[in-house]
Each structure stands twice: as structure tokens, then as C-alpha cells.
Amino acid sequence: MSEIRQDPTTREWVIIARERSKRPHDFVHTQAKPELPSFSPTCPFCPGNEAMTPPESFTLLDKQSKKWRIRVFPNHFPALTPEGSAGRREHDGFFLDMYGKGIHEVIVETPEHNAPLALADEDRLADLLLTYQKRYLALSEMPFLKLIIIFKNHGPSAGTSLEHPHSQLVGTPVVPRHIRIRHEIAVQYYDNTGRSLYSDLVNHELRVGERIVMDTDKFVVFHPFASHSPFETWIMPKSYRASFCNVSSDNIKSLAGVLHATLVKLHRGLNNPDYNFVIDTTPIGDENKDYYLWHMRIIPRLTEVAGFEIGSGIYINTALPEETAQFMREFKAQ
Amino acid sequence: MSEIRQDPTTREWVIIARERSKRPHDFVHTQAKPELPSFSPTCPFCPGNEAMTPPESFTLLDKQSKKWRIRVFPNHFPALTPEGSAGRREHDGFFLDMYGKGIHEVIVETPEHNAPLALADEDRLADLLLTYQKRYLALSEMPFLKLIIIFKNHGPSAGTSLEHPHSQLVGTPVVPRHIRIRHEIAVQYYDNTGRSLYSDLVNHELRVGERIVMDTDKFVVFHPFASHSPFETWIMPKSYRASFCNVSSDNIKSLAGVLHATLVKLHRGLNNPDYNFVIDTTPIGDENKDYYLWHMRIIPRLTEVAGFEIGSGIYINTALPEETAQFMREFKAQ
Numbered sequence: 001m002s003e004i005r006q007d008p009t010t011r012e013w014v015i016i017a018r019e020r021s022k023r024p025h026d027f028v029h030t031q032a033k034p035e036l037p038s039f040s041p042t043c044p045f046c047p048g049n050e051a052m053t054p055p056e057s058f059t060l061l062d063k064q065s066k067k068w069r070i071r072v073f074p075n076h077f078p079a080l081t082p083e084g085s086a087g088r089r090e091h092d093g094f095f096l097d098m099y100g101k102g103i104h105e106v107i108v109e110t111p112e113h114n115a116p117l118a119l120a121d122e123d124r125l126a127d128l129l130l131t132y133q134k135r136y137l138a139l140s141e142m143p144f145l146k147l148i149i150i151f152k153n154h155g156p157s158a159g160t161s162l163e164h165p166h167s168q169l170v171g172t173p174v175v176p177r178h179i180r181i182r183h184e185i186a187v188q189y190y191d192n193t194g195r196s197l198y199s200d201l202v203n204h205e206l207r208v209g210e211r212i213v214m215d216t217d218k219f220v221v222f223h224p225f226a227s228h229s230p231f232e233t234w235i236m237p238k239s240y241r242a243s244f245c246n247v248s249s250d251n252i253k254s255l256a257g258v259l260h261a262t263l264v265k266l267h268r269g270l271n272n273p274d275y276n277f278v279i280d281t282t283p284i285g286d287e288n289k290d291y292y293l294w295h296m297r298i299i300p301r302l303t304e305v306a307g308f309e310i311g312s313g314i315y316i317n318t319a320l321p322e323e324t325a326q327f328m329r330e331f332k333a334q
Numbered sequence: 335m336s337e338i339r340q341d342p343t344t345r346e347w348v349i350i351a352r353e354r355s356k357r358p359h360d361f362v363h364t365q366a367k368p369e370l371p372s373f374s375p376t377c378p379f380c381p382g383n384e385a386m387t388p389p390e391s392f393t394l395l396d397k398q399s400k401k402w403r404i405r406v407f408p409n410h411f412p413a414l415t416p417e418g419s420a421g422r423r424e425h426d427g428f429f430l431d432m433y434g435k436g437i438h439e440v441i442v443e444t445p446e447h448n449a450p451l452a453l454a455d456e457d458r459l460a461d462l463l464l465t466y467q468k469r470y471l472a473l474s475e476m477p478f479l480k481l482i483i484i485f486k487n488h489g490p491s492a493g494t495s496l497e498h499p500h501s502q503l504v505g506t507p508v509v510p511r512h513i514r515i516r517h518e519i520a521v522q523y524y525d526n527t528g529r530s531l532y533s534d535l536v537n538h539e540l541r542v543g544e545r546i547v548m549d550t551d552k553f554v555v556f557h558p559f560a561s562h563s564p565f566e567t568w569i570m571p572k573s574y575r576a577s578f579c580n581v582s583s584d585n586i587k588s589l590a591g592v593l594h595a596t597l598v599k600l601h602r603g604l605n606n607p608d609y610n611f612v613i614d615t616t617p618i619g620d621e622n623k624d625y626y627l628w629h630m631r632i633i634p635r636l637t638e639v640a641g642f643e644i645g646s647g648i649y650i651n652t653a654l655p656e657e658t659a660q661f662m663r664e665f666k667a668q
Binding site (some may be wrong): 001002003004005006008010011012013015016017020035041077078079080081082083084088091092094095096097098099100101147150151152157158159160168170172173174176178179182200201204225226245254276277278280297299303304305306307308310311312313314316 | 414
């Protein structure tokens with residue numbers, strides 16, 4: 001029979017549906033994706049087409065060739081822009097709204113149109129993660145920003161329309177309820193136990209072992225007990241840091257190694273699935289709180305959310321995290 | 335510039351992204367869906383194949399032909415099943431879980447394999463809605479059920495794998511956080527004002543008018559101020575009922591007319607989009623609370639949730655609800 005599991009970080013329930021459950025290899029993509037060229041003349045992110053995008057806010061140059069390796073610039077179709085006031089407004093005497101004030105940047109990860117991040121080497125990943133951190137630190141000085149979300153959408157079912165490898169950064173003028181709830185739960189746990197829920201979670205996963213994909217000196221990769229969808233993957237640091245912006249450059253290099261190994265396993269093991277990843281970190285100003293621990297969540301987009309999830313908020317996961325973690329742990333990507 | 339709007343029923347923020355916004359007709363499906371036969375020999379929901387499903391829990395017969403018009407039975411691949419205890423368990427001394435105890439039924443809406451609900455006449459819809467209500471009333475007697483979600487998934491991107499028109503009912507042994515939060519907000523509003531947030535919302539929408547798709551004697555159809563995605567549509571009753579199970583059969587007939595008109599507009603106006611609908615009602619036992627108002631939410635699946643939504647819980651909607659509502663209000667489906 002099925003099992004209903006609670007995510008301790010959100011107190012949401014997830015149904016692990018054994019009756020309809022699939023084996024890990026049932027999720028391997030069978031359809032090959034179209035081959036891409038290394039350069040596309042109409043792609044705004046390809047070298048030579050820089051004029052098609054807004055001016056850079058940051059560029060990482062290759063030391064030898066002096067050509068760019070990573071470019072960051074405001075999104076040409078931004079969800080949020082820096083103008084206007086961040087004040088709340090009463091709308092028609094009933095609703096609350098505010099200007100779409102914020103930041104929305106694109107981070108082009110590579111000059112090569114067809115070089116997916118999952119196959120990038122550790123150096124390229126370290127450069128990218130350091131770029132994320134640089135932009136976070138620069139933007140977090142802006143007084144109207146309350147939260148910075150760094151994320152990647154790979155493939156059409158993960159919500160991207162441009163195939164050239166890129167990540168995005170959105171800074172919002174509000175802390176959303178979704179984040180507040182996680183932090184309230186972490187604060188309660190901290191007040192009751194004197195420990196961080198997230199550190200206890202990592203330690204518990206290491207002790208039990210069955211959901212671990214990878215265990216290194218500095219990071220643990222695992223499939224959460226109450227995974228919302230098949231192959232949901234968390235990368236968590238072993239050393240305490242509430243915010244991604246405080247991770248040392250040494251640890252960023254270790255993270256690059258772990259992220260590389262994780263993405264390659266997903267790419268080869270599931271045959272280049274669409275996926276999202278997001279860096280979960282504190283709101284701006286809470287970087288030094290003891291109760292939180294920054295982490296990365298990678299969500300392969302293998303199933304669709306349906307009416308039940310929309311109505312109840314309870315996800316139905318058709319894979320057993322212990323089985324998918326074992327599959328990935330044992331999968332040899334090279 | 336964009337606008338950030340708060341959903342008063344959840345206090346979640348939604349970004350209405352004007353810079354990247356599309357006009358309503360940009361969402362019209364351009365790819366035709368494959369034609370289906372009226373009978374498929376391998377379909378477990380087609381007449382003659384009844385032995386391929388579990389035995390019925392309810393059947394609606396045609397008065398003349400004595401053949402079934404609607405069949406309800408336990409899902410062959412249930413997310414939840416009635417066995418076991420509904421007690422919480424400590425899992426490995428750290429997590430909470432419980433048996434997957436509950437109810438999961440399939441409601442086959444028609445004997446015809448290729449008769450989409452959006453093109454069903456009002457009588458067929460009234461029969462279906464009355465069937466929903468009958469099953470709700472029968473199942474809500476089960477002491478282990480705390481919430482009943484009735485929903486429909488139409489099309490692969492809405493999460494269905496079987497194309498024969500059907501709805502589903504899932505009864506859960508817990509009230510999820512997602513529902514608790516809506517109800518807490520409604521209770522606070524009620525305590526502060528003495529009125530139902532949902533009734534005030536309907537009245538406000540009627541007063542302002544710009545998001546209304548349809549206004550009838552008994553029901554209002556509108557696109558919410560903080561729609562999470564393009565063409566999100568709510569059907570709300572004008573007369574006060576907290577629970578769908580208490581709607582009179584007369585009102586069910588009116589609802590059938592309104593649902594018919596709404597689904598036909600969506601089907602013709604957007605060229606048969608994939609969609610979900612869900613009936614939002616109270617947890618079992620709260621059917622007579624004054625603070626809530628049952629309603630239907632219809633979510634066409636026109637865009638994908640991406641990394642930003644996963645990380646922040648803030649949805650980016652690329653359409654303006656006032657424009658999509660106008661498009662639908664003025665669209666002549668017949």
C-alpha cells in the first residue's frame with residue numbers, strides 16, 4: 001500500500017504511491033533530444049550577438065583568449081524591474097498589490113550553444129557558482145530587495161524557451177509566504193531543540209544511508225524522504241552556513257565537484273531529462289541565522305502536477321526515494 | 335512595468351509580468367489534437383470492457399436503454415486505499431509518516447471514448463455533478479476521511495494518461511497545510527469583519543466587473559485578480575454554502591449550465607487546451623462554517639512552472655486577468 005510522508009522542512013504531506021509506483025529505470029527518457037549546433041546565428045546568447053541583449057552587469061573573461069566565458073545582464077523580458085516604489089498599495093479598496101519592483105538577470109553559462117551544464121567540467125561549474133555568488137553579493141546591497149532566488153530551467157517542460165545554456169537570478173521586494181513558512185518551522189525547531197532542523201536532517205540521512213546518492217567531505221547529495229516528485233535531489237553542505245553568499249571559495253570548488261557528479265549522473269542516468277535547480281537560501285538580512293542551512297534542490301521534470309495536487313497541495317510521487325537514490329548511487333556516469 | 339498582486343485567499347504574491355506579457359489570443363493552441371475513435375477496444379473505460387476495472391461503487395443508468403451513462407469505481411492504481419490505520423508513525427526516529435489510507439475513485443463521465451466534457455450538454459454535466467455530490471456524501475461517512483478532493487485532468491500536460499473522459503475523487507486521512515492556511519486566513523477575516531472573505535470577494539468582483547466572464551442568477555465566473563497562470567477561472571456561487579455537498583439539486587442544475595458555458599468557451603476559445611479543474615470545499619466536519627464558500631477552480635495548462643516558482647512559491651503569470659476575462663466574456667462559443 002501507499003505511504004504518506006511528511007516533509008519536516010515544510011510539514012507538507014506527500015503520497016508515495018506504491019500501487020502505481022514505477023521502477024527507477026522507467027523514468028529514463030526514451031526520446032532523443034534534437035542535436036543542437038555549437039553556434040546559432042539567431043540566438044541572443046551566442047558570441048557575436050551580444051548587441052541583442054542589454055549591456056552586461058558582469059562578464060567573466062577567458063584569461064588567454066580574452067573572450068567571455070560567462071555573461072550576466074538584465075533579462076530582456078524581465079519579470080521585475082528596479083523602477084518604482086516598493087510600497088504596498090490598496091487596489092480598488094479590496095486587494096493588495098505593488099509595483100513589479102525587483103531585479104531579473106540572465107546568466108549565460110557558456111559561449112557554446114550546445115554545451116549543457118550537466119556536461120560542463122568542474123572548473124566551468126566553479127566559475128558559474130562564483131558568478132552566482134558575486135551577483136548575489138552585489139545585488140543584496142540594494143535596499144529594496146528582500147530575497148534573491150538563483151535558478152536554472154533546462155528544457156521546455158522545465159519552463160525554458162531559449163535552449164542556449166543559461167541560469168537566472170530574480171530579486172524580489174517581498175519575502176513570500178512559501179519562504180516564511182519554511183523559516184518559521186526552522187525557528188520553532190531551533191527554539192525547541194537548540195539545533196538546526198537542516199543540520200539534523202543531514203545527519204539523520206547520513207546515519208540511515210538509504211537515500212544518500214553521494215557523501216563527500218563537505219557535501220551530501222540525497223533524495224529526500226518526502227520527495228515531491230521522482231528523483232528530486234538535494235545537495236546540502238555539512239558545514240554550517242545559513243546563506244549561499246557566505247560559502248567560502250574553497251567550498252564553492254567542492255560544491256562544483258559534487259554538482260558536476262550529480263548532474264552527470266542525472267544526465268546520463270535518465271538520458272538528458274528536463275530539470276530545474278534552485279538555490280534555497282535565507283532572505284536578505286538573515287544570512288547569519290543559526291536555524292537555517294542553505295542548500296540546492298534539483299527537480300527533474302519527469303511527471304506532471306495534476307488536479308489533486310492543485311486542490312490539496314499534497315503531491316503524489318510515483319517513485320520510492322530509497323530506490324531512486326540507490327539507482328543514482330550505483331549508476332556509473334563515466 | 336510588472337505588477338505584484340496578492341491573492342487574498344492565500345496571501346501568496348503573483349507577478350503579473352507585463353514586459354513578457356502575451357495577448358489572450360497568443361495562448362490559443364495551434365496544434366490540433368489527434369482525432370479519437372468513439373470506442374477503443376483496449377480502453378478500460380469503454381463499454382464492454384467493464385471487467386477491466388474494479389467493481390462499481392455507483393452506476394448511473396440511462397432510463398431508456400438501461401446502459402450505464404456514468405460509472406464510478408475504485409482506481410485500479412490507487413494513490414490511497416482504505417486499509418490500515420490512520421495513526422501517525424515515527425519513522426526511523428526522525429520523520430513522520432502514515433499508511434496511505436484513504437479513498438481513490440474514478441468517475442467515468444460518459445460511455446463515449448471521444449466525447450470531451452467541454453462539449454457535454456447541460457444534462458450530462460448535471461448528472462456528473464450530482465454523481466460527485468452523491469459520492470462525496472457516501473464517502474464522507476467514513477470516519478478516517480478528513481478531506482475529499484474531486485478533480486479532473488484533461489490532456490497529457492494536465493497529468494492524465496487515459497484519454498477516455500473521466501474525473502477522480504481522492505479522500506485523504508489528513509487535512510493538508512495547503513487547506514489549513516486558506517481556512518486560517520478565512521477565519522481571521524471572518525473574525526475581523528463578521529463576513530466571509532469569499533462572499534466579499536465575489537461581491538467585489540461583481541462591483542468592479544473587469545474580471546467577470548459570466549454573471550448569472552446563482553453563479554459568477556471570473557478570472558482572479560492574482561491568477562497564478564493565464565486563464566485561471568473560478569466559478570463561485572452567489573448563495574452561501576461552505577461545502578459543495580450542501581448545494582441543492584436546483585443549484586447543481588444551474589451550476590451545470592454555467593460550467594457548460596465556461597468549458598465550451600475555453601474549449602473553443604483556446605482550441606481544446608489541456609486543463610485541470612478542482613472543487614474547493616471544506617474539510618469534512620466544517621461543512622456548516624460561515625467563513626468559507628465552496629467554489630470550482632479551472633486551470634488551463636498553458637505555461638510551465640519553472641525554477642523561480644519552485645524556489646519562491648511566487649508564480650509569474652504572463653497574461654493580464656482583466657484581458658483574458660474580457661477575451662472570454664466576449665468570445666462567442668457557438
